[in-house]
Amino acid sequence: MPEARTPKKPRRARGTKSAVHLLLRVNGEDREVTTAPHRTLLETLREDLGLTGTKHGCELGECGTCTVLVDGQPILSCLALSADYEGREITTVEGMADGAQLHPLQETFADLGAAQCGYCTPGFLLTAKALLEEKPSPSREEIREALAGNLCRCTGYLKIYEAVEQAAARMREEGPRGGR
């Protein structure tokens, strides 16, 4: 939190003066962005690209709410600099569905009550997606372990585990579909 003490030497505005041009690949699309060089991936996704499905939680990498996938691996977008992610495959919650067809995880989260206020849901979905791609039949313990970095203040996590388990079962039955 900024505190008002002896002011330092006036700094130049960061947001308005310098800019970088980035070519990001987000949800299978190439997106050109002109943004501040220090912008986090979270801010670029939300403020520059309008992808507000990825949420702000703590800005410090503690809650997992801002989780997105980079080349299939979950990262905390609030700790990532956008400029470092050119040429990587970035997936946000908006990229999980295949057109109108939701990803099985999105369906089970909605149907089994895993999304309560829903604010932490996108982060959980992407973490779970990465887990299921690596381990199609995870045990409850493996799910707990994988999701332990994502915090939820409403649900008590149980319905989230159940949703991941049911999605895994559905994906094993139906084979891979949806999502990227």
Place this chain on the structure above:
Amino acid sequence: MKRVRRSQVEIEGKLRERTEVVEEDPSPPWDDRARLRVAGRPHPRLDGRAKASGAAIYTQDVGLPGMLHARILRSPHACARVLSVDASAALALDGVRAVLTQENAAAIPWYGGTTRLLERTVRYAGDEVAVVAAEDEETAEDALHLIRVRYARRRPVLDPGTAPRGGKPSVYTRGNARKAVSGAPVVVAGSYRTPAALHQAFETHGSVARWEGEHLTVWDSTQHIFGVRKELAAALGLPLHRVRVISTFMGGGFGAKNECGKYTVFAALLARRTGRPVRCLLTRAEESLAAGCRHATVQTLRLGARRDGRLLGIEHRSLCDVGAYGTDGPMPVGGPARTLYRCAAVRTEEVPVRTNTGPHTAFRAPGYVEGTFALERAMDRVAEACGLDPLEVRLRNYSPGDPRGFRYTRKGLRECYRIGAARIGWRRRARLGRRGTSLRGLGLASQVWPAGGAPPSHAVVKVNPDATAEVLIGTQDIGTGTRTVLAQIAAEELSLRARDVTVLLGDTGAGPYSLLSAGSLTTASAGPAVRAAARDARQQLEELATGLARGKGGRPGPREVCREIGDAMVIGRGARGPNPEGLKACSFGAHFAEVEVDAETGEVRIVRYVAVHEVGRVVNPLTASSQVEGGVLMGIGFALLERRIEDPATGRGIAVDLLDYKLPTALDLPPIEVLFVPGADPRATTIGAKGLGEPPIIAAPAAIANAVAHAVGADLPELPLTPDRVLEAIARGRRAP
């Protein structure tokens, strides 16, 4: 027909006499014989897909053309006089559009008139000093560092034990408690402390404000759109019809978002000043410092009992650290002592004390979580002193009615005990003990919470030509599932499926007034209003069917009526009826915890947990079980992990992020069994349901503390039960005879 009456209403555990305008609701209550198809059955959230696809727009996601971003400068000092604020360097920064300080902001009264929006005296580390609006967040943040503030520091008051009174104590008496306790053959006395705790909703507090000429629209993460409208209009001197408050989706509140925040007024003022929409969102650190807390308590408790365990007297006094500005007085910490057990002589006193810390607010069952911990801890000690089983002591003091002299609409606590004791295997309790370094314990705790809802709440139901329906109501869905539950209720009355009903809520410009979503009020208040409106629509359809039948021969069904009348749609209207006179509607519960304590590390592991509740009809068992699981986990957090910490010398917040403020994670979740006592409570509400928002958290810390105390053989006077405190209790337990 509306009429005026005097009535007692109990909201957030506080009993108040008030004049209320009520409208009779002729709907015959849905009792146990009612054959319901939709209400009472599990139904997935109707907005689940919007949330799981990322399409749901929260206040934090609202972006408007030309929108500016506001950031707040906060005092680093817990107590100081602001001598001067120089914002010239900040204003000169490229991209900064406006700065609000005490020099140029309107002197709007705040915190019940005890201070102003931006004041010359700051009273906690985090108090607002200035606000910047800039083209982006980063520029606004940079500008904060350029504001030159001169403070004259004063010594802050931080210890609630020595802090000055912060208002009138709240005293309740029946009988002569002091005499009853002092003369009792068994006396248990103790001091119990609970910490300040933070709500930590994942969506921080925040607002987006936009002016269209004279009209102000505000998107706000709030539990009370109409309350924010009223407070905001008063702050800005606007008539109500020119202020619209919208909260379509919100990321959790837990009581911290019951009121209008300064950030909302800042956004509106800056938007007016700049002619641009303005967004003002709190950071996580600000959320931890300035967005409210469960107030800390220091409770002293004396119970007097006969040798057979029957209570003769209860004396309960709590010092409540309401912080620098708490305006709502102390929370009802004595509520459980007043109402949980049959006892003729009771005195409770809640004393507010003022420290230079962040202001307190309601937090899920305010007062009751803390008071239940102390009372239920002491009840276990009464059991021990009398050589009785803890459950038996509770049954011997069971009060079928509200011991303050009211009857209950229904009280299912005895069934909660019975069901829970059977599920956890309570009889094993005496056999649990030590195995190596592992200490096992079983504990239980009881819960009461006023949860019958109240008027006023109004609803409108529009029936479309294709026989689908829309419910308009000025309530909000704070994540609990209100949209879904209200759709189920309307669908039931209209013989539709829940997904044929859309509930439009969270917009003062669309739906009529409904109460705040707090205090377990929503389902029991908005639910009957929606039912009444849907019933009105159904009756209109039936009357039209009679009229249409004359011309045609056969009497058309509702679907045909809708088609026939087309755009001359039926619009139903309904209001929440009055509460029954002389009756109290409360939700009850009993929680059972089995714990394992590591005697070497002091670590507590919850092995098994059973939560049983009586809330009348459960309208949606799926959302209800989520509510209980989440409430129990939040209670586990309060029992074992969570506390707001200030530096004892300066009063500055220390645990202001989610690394230092410990929230329960997926790894902290024990196996939780959630059970409900079957049956409706048709005397409480026309839908037979009572509230469930607060009940799941109330008994959890007490049940866990009782289990740990059983395991270690010593009292646990302070939450959270951190390893150091548990080890200390183990040492005391060893020394005990």
